[in-house]
Amino acid sequence: MVDNNRYIKRKFGARIWLSGGWLFFLILVTLFAPLISPHDPLAQDLFASRLPPFWMDGAESGYYLGSDSLGRDVLTRILYGARIALIVALIASTATCLIGTILGIISGYFGGWIDLIVSRLVDIWMAFPPVLFAILLIAVLGTGLTSIIIAIVVIDWTRFCRVIRAETMSQGAMDYVSSAKAAGRPKFGIMIVEILPNVLPTIVVLLTLEMGIAVIVEAILSFVNLSISTDFPTWGGMISEGRTSVHQAWWVIVFPLITLFFTVLSFSQLGEGLKDRFDPVLR
Amino acid sequence: MEDNIFQIHNLSFDVSDMSRKPIIGAAPKLQILKDITINIKRGDVVGIVGGSGSGKSTLGRIMLRLLEPSSGEILFNNIDITHLTEAQLRPLRRRFQMIFQDPMSSLNPRHRVNGIIGGPLKLQGFQNINDLIRQALDLVGLPSDFKSRYPHELSGGQRQRVGIARAIALRPDFILADEIVSGLDVSSQAQILSLLQNLVTELGLTLVFISHDLSVVRRLCNKIIVLQEGEVIEQAKADKLFDEPKHAYTRELLSAIPLPDLTQIWE
Amino acid sequence: MNSFLQIRNLSVSLSNGQRVLRSINMELKKGEVRGLVGESGAGKSMIGKAILGILPRALKIDAGEIIFQGKNLLNLKSNEFRKIIGANAALIPQDPLTALNPSHRIGPQITNRLVDILGWKKSDAIIKTYDLLDEVQIADPERVVNSFPHELSGGMRQRILIASAFAATPKLIIADEPTTALDVTVQKQILKLIKEMQIRHGTTLLFVTHDLGVVSKICQSLSVLYSGKVIEDTSVSSFFNMPQHEYSKALLVATPKYTDPKSDLIPVSEEVLTSVNGEIARADKEWVNGR
Numbered sequence: 001m002v003d004n005n006r007y008i009k010r011k012f013g014a015r016i017w018l019s020g021g022w023l024f025f026l027i028l029v030t031l032f033a034p035l036i037s038p039h040d041p042l043a044q045d046l047f048a049s050r051l052p053p054f055w056m057d058g059a060e061s062g063y064y065l066g067s068d069s070l071g072r073d074v075l076t077r078i079l080y081g082a083r084i085a086l087i088v089a090l091i092a093s094t095a096t097c098l099i100g101t102i103l104g105i106i107s108g109y110f111g112g113w114i115d116l117i118v119s120r121l122v123d124i125w126m127a128f129p130p131v132l133f134a135i136l137l138i139a140v141l142g143t144g145l146t147s148i149i150i151a152i153v154v155i156d157w158t159r160f161c162r163v164i165r166a167e168t169m170s171q172g173a174m175d176y177v178s179s180a181k182a183a184g185r186p187k188f189g190i191m192i193v194e195i196l197p198n199v200l201p202t203i204v205v206l207l208t209l210e211m212g213i214a215v216i217v218e219a220i221l222s223f224v225n226l227s228i229s230t231d232f233p234t235w236g237g238m239i240s241e242g243r244t245s246v247h248q249a250w251w252v253i254v255f256p257l258i259t260l261f262f263t264v265l266s267f268s269q270l271g272e273g274l275k276d277r278f279d280p281v282l283r
Numbered sequence: 284m285e286d287n288i289f290q291i292h293n294l295s296f297d298v299s300d301m302s303r304k305p306i307i308g309a310a311p312k313l314q315i316l317k318d319i320t321i322n323i324k325r326g327d328v329v330g331i332v333g334g335s336g337s338g339k340s341t342l343g344r345i346m347l348r349l350l351e352p353s354s355g356e357i358l359f360n361n362i363d364i365t366h367l368t369e370a371q372l373r374p375l376r377r378r379f380q381m382i383f384q385d386p387m388s389s390l391n392p393r394h395r396v397n398g399i400i401g402g403p404l405k406l407q408g409f410q411n412i413n414d415l416i417r418q419a420l421d422l423v424g425l426p427s428d429f430k431s432r433y434p435h436e437l438s439g440g441q442r443q444r445v446g447i448a449r450a451i452a453l454r455p456d457f458i459l460a461d462e463i464v465s466g467l468d469v470s471s472q473a474q475i476l477s478l479l480q481n482l483v484t485e486l487g488l489t490l491v492f493i494s495h496d497l498s499v500v501r502r503l504c505n506k507i508i509v510l511q512e513g514e515v516i517e518q519a520k521a522d523k524l525f526d527e528p529k530h531a532y533t534r535e536l537l538s539a540i541p542l543p544d545l546t547q548i549w550e
Numbered sequence: 551m552n553s554f555l556q557i558r559n560l561s562v563s564l565s566n567g568q569r570v571l572r573s574i575n576m577e578l579k580k581g582e583v584r585g586l587v588g589e590s591g592a593g594k595s596m597i598g599k600a601i602l603g604i605l606p607r608a609l610k611i612d613a614g615e616i617i618f619q620g621k622n623l624l625n626l627k628s629n630e631f632r633k634i635i636g637a638n639a640a641l642i643p644q645d646p647l648t649a650l651n652p653s654h655r656i657g658p659q660i661t662n663r664l665v666d667i668l669g670w671k672k673s674d675a676i677i678k679t680y681d682l683l684d685e686v687q688i689a690d691p692e693r694v695v696n697s698f699p700h701e702l703s704g705g706m707r708q709r710i711l712i713a714s715a716f717a718a719t720p721k722l723i724i725a726d727e728p729t730t731a732l733d734v735t736v737q738k739q740i741l742k743l744i745k746e747m748q749i750r751h752g753t754t755l756l757f758v759t760h761d762l763g764v765v766s767k768i769c770q771s772l773s774v775l776y777s778g779k780v781i782e783d784t785s786v787s788s789f790f791n792m793p794q795h796e797y798s799k800a801l802l803v804a805t806p807k808y809t810d811p812k813s814d815l816i817p818v819s820e821e822v823l824t825s826v827n828g829e830i831a832r833a834d835k836e837w838v839n840g841r
Contacts, residue, residue: 175389178349179449182381183403184373193402197393334733335704439590468589468760473804473817495734498806502815539738541763543805545790549738549767 016273019266026263030082037076038062041233045071050249066251068241074252077233078259084227084234085263087145088218092152093210099153100160101203107161108168109191118165122158130155134217138226145228148221152214160206167199201275208271212264219260235260287361288457288489289323289346289379294355296341296513315341317513319355325456328483328490330500330521332536333510339493340384342510343459346491347381348372359457377407380450384462386442390434396420397430400449407453419452422485423478440471444478451482457489464499476502497540501525509533553617554580554754555601555722560614561837562596562605562778570609571596572779572833580721583748583755585765585786587801588775594758596778598724601756602641603631618722636667640715642725642744646707650699657695660714668718682713686743705736709743716747723748724756729764741768762805766790774798777830797826 029036039062048071051063059066065074107118134151141147171177172195180194221227222236235256242252296316304310316338323329333339344350346357348364356365359379364372383389390399397416404412417427423444434442443463450458460479464472480503483490494500500507501521508518509532517530528534541547555578562571571593578584586594599605601616601623616623619638623631643649651659657679664675683691686709699707708728715723725744729737745768748755757769765772765786772789774782774797782795793799800818 175383175385176391178344179381179383179389179446180391180402181349182347182376183453184369184376184406185402186369186373189406194391198391200393334735469762469801469804470589470818472806473815476815477817496806497734502806535735539735541738541741541761541767542807543762543766543790543802544807545766545787547766549742 015269016277019269019273022262022266023270026082027086029079030086033076033079033083037073037079038064039073039076041072041076041080042231043072047071050245052249053251053255065255066249068238068249068252069245072233074238074255077238078235078256081233081235081238081256082259082263084145084222084232085215085218085260088148088152089211089214089267092149092156092214093207095149095153096156096210096214097160097203097207100157101164101199103157104161104164105168105191105195105199108165109172109187109195111169115165118161122161125158128155131220134221135224135226138221143226143228148218148227151221152217156210156213159210160203163202163206164199167202168195171195171198205271205275208267208274212267215260215264215267285322286325287322288325288359289321289491290356290358290361291319291321291342291346292356292358294319294342294345294357295353296338296345296350297353315513316345316352319513319515321508321515321518323457323489323491324506325489326487327506328492328504330504330507331491331493331510332495332497332500332507334495334536336512337510338513339495339510340461343381343461343491343493347379347459349381374407377403377453378455379457379459380453380455381459381461382443382446382450382463384465386439386446386466387434389446390442392434394433395430396432396434396437396445399434399445400452403449403453409453415452416448419448422451422482423448439467440474443467443471443475447475447478447482451486451488454486455488457491459491459493461493462495463492465494465496472499479503497525497536498542509536553577554582556615556617557597557601558615558617560597560600560616561612562600562609563612564608565610569612569834569837570778571600572777572830573837574614574778574780576773576780576783578722578754578756581752581754582771583745583757583769585769585772586756586758586775587760587762587765587772589760591777592775593778594760594775595726597775598641598726598756598758601635601722602639602724603635604641637718638720639722639724640718640720642708642711642715642723642728644727645731646704646711647699647731649711650707652699655696655698656702656710660710660717663714664717678717679713682717683710685716685747686710686713688713703736704732705740708732708736708740712740712744712747716751716753719751720753722754722756724758726758727760730759730761737764744768762801774801776826779830779833781826796822 048060048063048067049069051067052059053066054064063073065078067073103118107115133155137151137154138147141150177190177194180190185193218227218234219236219239222234223240225237225240227234227236238256239253242249242256246253294316295314295318297312297314299310300313301310319342331339331342341350345352348357352365356363358364359375362375364375394402400416400419401412404415409415416430420427420429425441425444425448429437429441434445437445446463464475467475476499479490482488492500492503504521506518507521507524509516509530511532517524517528517533524533525537528537557574557576560571560574561569563569574597576597586597588594596605596609600611603623605611611624614624619634621634623634626634660679660682661672661675664670664678665672670678679695680691683694688694688706688709694702694706694710702710728744729740732740741764744755747753757765759765769786771785773780774795776797782789782793782798784794789798793802797818800822803816804818806815
């Protein structure tokens with residue numbers, strides 16, 4: 001079945017390049033946002049309000065993707081909004097991954113009362129409707145980037161925990177684990193040296209998926225104004241503000257929406273592509 | 284006084300039968316092993332045979348403390364290892380090793396061969412590990428450049444040899460082989476069995492060979508223990524067992540083997 | 551045209567060109583029990599799968615014919631093929647656990663086959679199911695009909711699969727290593743059962759196995775396969791008394807017979823393998839030249 005594998009590898013090549021490419025590009029422009037943005041993201045200019053994107057009539061130079069009702073440049077705000085999205089994505093997903101994975105591996109490997117406690121915890125936790133939970137948390141913690149990150153971690157760690165626990169249990173039943181025991185490897189050694197490498201592809205997929213989810217959650221929260229202060233641009237905030245003028249200036253909603261869509265899509269596709277790269281077996 | 288490398292006294296093992304658990308209360312216990320007493324003499328090659336459900340694999344794993352018995356004692360070299368902690372057991376573990384049935388699941392798919400063989404060596408504090416790995420691969424007839432391969436780059440027979448190399452690299456006194464040729468075709472089986480035979484002589488090993496296939500067991504073992512449903516039905520020297528089986532179940536096992544021989548009549 | 555099934559020059563390969571079946575020629579008479587022996591990877595399962603039309607997607611048929619009931623199966627449109635094979639052939643698979651649907655009870659799994667595929671009436675199918683369970687000597691049919699697969703033993707599950715295979719009284723049955731996953735005492739019962747049912751129904755049986763001992767108990771003729779090529783094709787008595795090909799001889803010597811403990815188990819030697827691989831290479835050269 002060699003040829004089948006080669007075929008699969010080729011397909012994923014495109015996937016990784018496209019998604020990774022987009023994300024890399026996004027990270028670059030985000031880092032250099034102050035240098036390359038045509039304008040100040042907060043600067044309002046009522047004389048330049050509702051300008052269309054560059055290929056349409058009535059466009060003005062310098063406002064490539066148009067401007068919103070307060071004359072702020074859409075492109076600049078998208079670039080700065082990307083900073084928020086990426087910061088949340090990277091920090092929240094990493095923290096969620098760490099907590100969920102550690103608890104998942106421990107409960108999956110040890111079983112017994114440790115597993116009982118963690119599993120009950122996960123069951124109860126997952127009974128809360130996530131969006132409501134998030135809003136509740138923000139109400140308690142107040143708005144701001146840290147609160148969003150905490151909210152995402154608090155809600156989503158169970159996703160990692162459940163899946164990693166199941167994977168750990170199935171790997172733990174394998175004979176190579178028994179063999180490690182027979183050689184005298186201590187329990188923590190088994191979890192890290194033997195089991196973790198086999199669970200890694202799953203972790204990678206979940207991590208990138210979580211990044212996409214984090215971006216969406218931030219967008220939802222900023223859509224309902226529960227994110228950061230309303231001045232600093234966020235994609236969700238732009239979409240929310242753009243609703244009122246969607247008929248006269250559709251570009252205010254559409255461009256942030258497209259960027260949001262491609263970013264989330266890229267995260268999940270990157271995960272799919274990386275998972276198979278990580279796996280030397282590829283059966 | 285016999286020199287017994289392993290002694291099993293009154294060993295029992297139960298599991299809870301979750302499929303028959305009542306709504307309130309504990310599940311009934313299923314007895315996998317019932318009061319087993321066995322002695323393994325140093326230098327012997329002992330075959331443990333029985334059908335599925337006989338408990339032979341479970342017995343093997345309990346001997347090596349990979350599973351905990353419900354009651355009874357295990358003695359290795361006259362040391363009671365039944366209740367030793369993992370830390371106390373660790374230095375002893377290199378003296379008794381195991382080769383597993385399924386070469387697919389007994390090798391960590393993410394480790395290369397030199398990690399698979401070298402891991403236990405490092406754990407047990409050996410020095411010059413690379414030499415030991417090379418020697419082990421040599422003993423099982425694999426080229427040393429297999430060190431850098433992953434399990435999925437090996438055939439079933441080759442993987443099984445890596446499993447054997449891993450076990451003998453530690454230079455144990457005792458090896459448990461759990462159905463190690465069951466998944467292999469006839470030619471690979473013959474190769475592995477003659478390899479094992481050579482290793483037993485060369486390295487002075489005591490071997491316990493678990494199998495459901497009596498033909499294979501006869502080739503290798505000088506003593507045989509027959510298990511049925513967790514109990515020892517019969518134990519005898521191999522020749523004696525095959526020529527004059529005492530128990531009805533042993534006779535049934537013997538007559539069930541399909542020999543490649545047209546003169547054997549099955550009724 | 552006395553043959554029941556005829557395979558002519560069947561060649562199957564992977565998409566990268568590697569040959570899996572090399573110009574297989576085989577002829578089955580009605581009611582014959584033919585063993586297909588060989589080591590893992592020799593292609594013995596593939597022949598059965600080619601007949602039933604269940605070859606893995608990655609394989610393609612390069613050439614050859616499978617003549618059954620006067621038609622070349624490989625040329626038929628898929629619904630015509632399904633009609634012929636569905637009514638006339640069945641498979642006893644290797645692994646009873648994965649062949650049965652774990653979420654359905656046993657009874658419906660057998661009756662549904664009769665009702666959906668063969669258009670029987672439900673009431674007839676239920677009666678037939680009980681008859682079948684009786685025929686495969688299941689002592690407790692009521693309980694079994696209402697059980698799930700995981701509640702039954704391996705031997706019991708295999709009996710059910712045998713019952714399922716014989717349900718529509720097919721003319722051809724392909725048994726793909728049906729006892730490999732079973733205990734030796736259970737294997738004996740299952741083999742005897744298969745043989746009894748084959749005799750009773752007059753079914754033609756193609757029995758795939760790597761175990762020469764099993765072949766000697768149940769088959770009348772056998773074909774030895776190596777690397778997708780038929781090495782020897784003869785009656786069971788000729789084979790065990792006087793194997794012709796050196797590879798066949800080597801296989802016999804490598805098979806353990808507990809009655810002869812002093813003889814060593816000799817794996818198939820390098821010389822034999824080289825020679826046989828040489829034959830394969832020559833056959834491949836001809837094949838490439840002929841295309």
